[in-house]
Amino acid sequence: MxxxxxxxxxxxxxxxxxxxxxxxxxxxxxxxxxxxxxxxxxxxxxxxxxxxxxxxxxxxxxxxxxxxxxxxxxxxxxxxxxxxxxxxxxxxxxxxxxxxxxxxxxxxxxxxxxxxxxxxxxxxxxxxxxxxxxxxxxxxxxxxxxxxxxxxxxxxxxxxxxxxxxxxxxxxxxxxxxxxxxxxxxxxxxxxxxxxxxxxxxxxxxxxxxxxxxxxxxxxxxxxxxxxxxxxxxxxxxxxxxxxxxxxxxxxxxxEPMHIIEAIKINSEGTVKDSAWFITQALKEFENCIKKIERLNKKGIVRLILKGLINEDKYELENKLQMHLAKNKSIIHLEIENQLKELSNLSQTIPITTKEEFLKILFEPLGAEALAEALNLIEDIEACLEEAGSQRSGLLKDLDRKKFVKKWIEILGVKS
The missing domain is CATH 3.60.21.10 (Metallo-dependent phosphatases)
Structure with a gap:
């Protein structure tokens, strides 16, 4: 065995x-x-x-x-x-x-x-x-x-x-x-x-x-x-x-983790609330959380997630919550994830294309095999930049750059 x-x-x-x-x-x-x-x-x-x-x-x-x-x-x-x-x-x-x-x-x-x-x-x-x-x-x-x-x-x-x-x-x-x-x-x-x-x-x-x-x-x-x-x-x-x-x-x-990590979620469920409502709900949940952490005789890290609509400044609420909650000796860190939307500032978000998605769109016309080669070459270039890039300019030396240019020419099918 x-x-x-x-x-x-x-x-x-x-x-x-x-x-x-x-x-x-x-x-x-x-x-x-x-x-x-x-x-x-x-x-x-x-x-x-x-x-x-x-x-x-x-x-x-x-x-x-x-x-x-x-x-x-x-x-x-x-x-x-x-x-x-x-x-x-x-x-x-x-x-x-x-x-x-x-x-x-x-x-x-x-x-x-x-x-x-x-x-x-x-x-x-x-x-x-x-x-x-x-x-x-x-x-x-x-x-x-x-x-x-x-x-x-x-x-x-x-x-x-x-x-x-x-x-x-x-x-x-x-x-x-x-x-x-x-x-x-x-x-x-x-x-x-x-x-x-x-x-x-x-x-x-x-x-x-x-x-x-x-x-x-x-x-x-x-x-x-x-x-x-x-x-x-x-x-x-x-x-x-x-x-x-x-x-x-x-x-x-x-x-066994060194710290107890707890998540508290406060959500107005689509209705508009003021900061006092969010603070009251957070204090109630926070108290239950502290009891659990103290019972286990460990220090805790609390992640507070705020969702929904607020008719006030959402960052001002964040400051108030830090003042109310961060003083407890059982908590070594409070992290607030503020996903609230202010009633006065509702707007559509535009999706951002990641670097990887952009590269895929850019090289897709080359075909599957050339696309794979291009993406692998980009990986090699990034690795080389990290290892051998100039500390002043961040660029590669001519000798390093030359070998990558040659590979690009082969992938793109450019005739010399």
Missing amino acids: VKIGVFSDTHIGRSVPKAIGELRREAFKKAFTQAINIFIQEKVDYVIHCGDVFEKETMMPSDSIFVKNEFQKLIDYLGKDVKIFVIRGNHDGTTINNALNYIEHPLAKYFKIVGEKTLEGKIEFYEEANFVLTGMGYTPYPIYKFKTVKENIKEALKNSKAPYKILLLHAFIDGHHDLPLGIPAHQKISIKELRNLGANLIILGHNHTRKNEKIDDEIFLTPGSTEYYDLAEKEPHGVYILELNNKEKLQFKNI
Whole structure:
């Protein structure tokens, strides 16, 4: 029997909201430590992390040292035969500026970054006791990139005689994840694309809500995040213990959050109200919220959502609510999400086209294959700008720019 500890989206280094940034940084670390301790208690043979180990934009050097030490602790307790497989998520950086490289070490043979070679068009796999594993690291245009590497993934899995064939992805999967409206089509992979690959266990990061389901002979497993990435997420957070024997067995293990996060919704339900009404309703709900937090003997973070119509200045109401509610010692942070509409300022909002949608519209006339190449090239350019752009101008050097110009000419079919 093989036992695997599975987790994802740990976001070490995240420090949002800024007002309590260091407390939130500590909360993500405590969740990570709990995950490692669970894996030690369960005596796992392998660990899989499905992306977003770090929050690269706000992480500090001490955050990478922390993760390295936690993984080393696991090895010290369980032995050097344990292996850790990790794929790069969008918050871990780019292919050429990858935060996962901070925790690599030539002597740490147990640590494997999966999926980068796949993105390069190479066949990549790891053959283990009773499973073979492959994956694809994060790309901002997964549907196009996946189609270009799909055959290599099939090839990686096809030649193995292992009973379990594992695919790791950090992407939204349409048909498995419960996705909100508005996610562009190119940012998600259809579940149909993952069928008939030869994988019978598909483990996914990127979506923070845990879910596991079996469709025919394929298991789709999303472990979710280990801590509240934003204040809108819901409990529980945790990790999975996956046992692979003659039959697979899954157990979810809770991670206890450092803080209690509560949401209060005040909605005038389409009727016009004054600030006094909103304050009265908020105080009533806030009192119930405080009782719950104090009963659990923890500190709380409260998210107050205001909806409906108001006949006064909605920002003045926000200031009054901060004065009334933010003084309680049990609350370390109050976040007000002000969605109110002022009666005197009702207007239609014009939808804004995202960068990704604009690029898709711009390059669609080139055809599907050229569109995929163009979007992948843009991803490469963005990565190169981040890594090698001039600090003064933000532009690329002539040598770097020249190779991209050449690729654009090929994609656009321009004859020299």
